[in-house]
Amino acid sequence: MASAAEQLAANLNLGTLGKATELKSRIWFTLGALLVYRVGTYIPVPGVDASVMGELLAQHGGGILGMFDMFSGGALGRMTVFALNIMPYISASIIIQLMSAAVPTLETLKKEGESGRKKLNQYTRYLTVLIALVQSYGIAVGLEGMRGSFGSAVVDPGLFFRMSCVITLVGGTMFLMWLGEQITARGVGNGTSLIIFAGIVANLPHALANLLELGRTGALSPVFILAFMVIAVAVIAFVVFMERAQRRVNIQYPKRQVGQRMFGGDSTHMPLKVNTAGVIPPIFASSILLIPATVAGFSQNNSNSWLAWIGQKLGHGEPLYMLAYAGMIIFFSYFYTAVVFNPQETADNLKKYGGFIPGVRPGSNTAEYFDTILARLTTVGAIYLCVVCMLPEILISRYGVPFYFGGTSLMIIVSVTMDTVTQIQSHLLAHQYEGLIRKSRVKGRAR
Numbered sequence: 001m002a003s004a005a006e007q008l009a010a011n012l013n014l015g016t017l018g019k020a021t022e023l024k025s026r027i028w029f030t031l032g033a034l035l036v037y038r039v040g041t042y043i044p045v046p047g048v049d050a051s052v053m054g055e056l057l058a059q060h061g062g063g064i065l066g067m068f069d070m071f072s073g074g075a076l077g078r079m080t081v082f083a084l085n086i087m088p089y090i091s092a093s094i095i096i097q098l099m100s101a102a103v104p105t106l107e108t109l110k111k112e113g114e115s116g117r118k119k120l121n122q123y124t125r126y127l128t129v130l131i132a133l134v135q136s137y138g139i140a141v142g143l144e145g146m147r148g149s150f151g152s153a154v155v156d157p158g159l160f161f162r163m164s165c166v167i168t169l170v171g172g173t174m175f176l177m178w179l180g181e182q183i184t185a186r187g188v189g190n191g192t193s194l195i196i197f198a199g200i201v202a203n204l205p206h207a208l209a210n211l212l213e214l215g216r217t218g219a220l221s222p223v224f225i226l227a228f229m230v231i232a233v234a235v236i237a238f239v240v241f242m243e244r245a246q247r248r249v250n251i252q253y254p255k256r257q258v259g260q261r262m263f264g265g266d267s268t269h270m271p272l273k274v275n276t277a278g279v280i281p282p283i284f285a286s287s288i289l290l291i292p293a294t295v296a297g298f299s300q301n302n303s304n305s306w307l308a309w310i311g312q313k314l315g316h317g318e319p320l321y322m323l324a325y326a327g328m329i330i331f332f333s334y335f336y337t338a339v340v341f342n343p344q345e346t347a348d349n350l351k352k353y354g355g356f357i358p359g360v361r362p363g364s365n366t367a368e369y370f371d372t373i374l375a376r377l378t379t380v381g382a383i384y385l386c387v388v389c390m391l392p393e394i395l396i397s398r399y400g401v402p403f404y405f406g407g408t409s410l411m412i413i414v415s416v417t418m419d420t421v422t423q424i425q426s427h428l429l430a431h432q433y434e435g436l437i438r439k440s441r442v443k444g445r446a447r
Contacts, residue, residue, distance in 0.1 A: 030187035073199025285328035
């Protein structure tokens with residue numbers, strides 16, 4: 001059976017896409033949903049002068065605002081209805097996931113299967129609304145106090161503006177949450193990841209144009225730009241290799257006799273990814289470290305010398321920033337891996353179904369074995385994340401490479417692309433299996 005699957009997978013090509021009508025409809029639905037999202041990033045919030053927000057973002061684009069604007073596809077800089085993007089939903093999902101490992105009630109729901117998953121999803125939606133309310137109200141209040149060379153950012157400040165701004169931004173986030181769920185259910189790929197992916201990719205041409213403009217004006221040499229392109233391709237290849245890298249743990253199931261027949265005795269493997277934490281550690285680390293720089297940027301006219309000192313030391317490329325960035329990536333890699341993978345629970349499940357690792361006793365010894373392997377894999381994964389994220393930081397700080405070429409955005413693009421391509425291949429493989437089954441049925445009837 002495995003050889004047949006491998007043979008089918010090897011023969012997959014885009015020519016079969018024309019016959020897979022369901023897959024084509026899923027792809028068109030995904031593209032249509034992403035088009036709706038991109039249109040929404042240009043619908044402005046009522047009563048806001050977007051030029052003031054754009055001017056502010058140009059001044060403090062290297063801080064937390066620049067990062068959020070990158071994830072929102074420029075919607076924050078244009079102050080549109082999707083300015084918050086889907087980030088509140090992602091924050092709520094991570095918080096619920098962390099709490100499910102610490103709160104017994106949520107941990108019980110997590111183990112209840114489909115019904116428990118639905119309840120956790122409902123809690124995630126409630127928390128998304130709460131986070132979006134807080135963030136949108138903070139944006140509304142902040143907009144009223146913003147002034148640029150074009151005047152005030154808000155045409156008519158007051159209670160009515162705050163209410164309309166909060167309703168608009170929260171509504172935009174909830175719509176994107178619903179749109180992401182629809183893409184996951186009726187399209188191809190993970191809807192939430194694809195929305196962030198679309199936001200980052202949409203501004204990559206502009207960032208590339210800025211890079212080429214720096215070369216045209218002489219700020220960057222053509223040799224450096226060419227070397228940068230080569231390095232970017234090499235880093236992408238390295239990310240693809242590491243994201244696919246896994247440690248396969250052999251699992252053996254004992255033979256059992258039922259009547260006069262012998263069942264079981266199968267041997268399989270459990271894949272453990274080298275980078276179990278994914279892109280979460282760089283996002284957490286960069287978000288935390290960019291907050292002081294952003295606050296210091298807004299307070300540069302005040303007399304807070306210590307705040308200005310912190311903002312300066314935690315700027316892009318500074319030794320303290322690089323050291324803290326690497327340390328936080330390593331910490332969150334171990335922390336998030338410990339949350340998403342429970343060695344004791346995995347060992348208990350193996351023991352429950354009769355599985356065991358050759359040479360390792362079931363139960364606590366198996367849990368210790370998983371824990372040891374996971375610690376080594378996480379060390380390699382954390383080092384990989386540090387290398388991928390630190391190299392772009394050096395290029396951004398030393399040579400003025402656009403912010404969009406950061407390690408976090410690069411990892412998101414590569415990971416989402418790989419996941420989407422894998423799902424397309426799975427649909428094509430299922431379509432070919434259905435074709436083989438139909439042919440076998442026709443031949444059986446003919447006989």
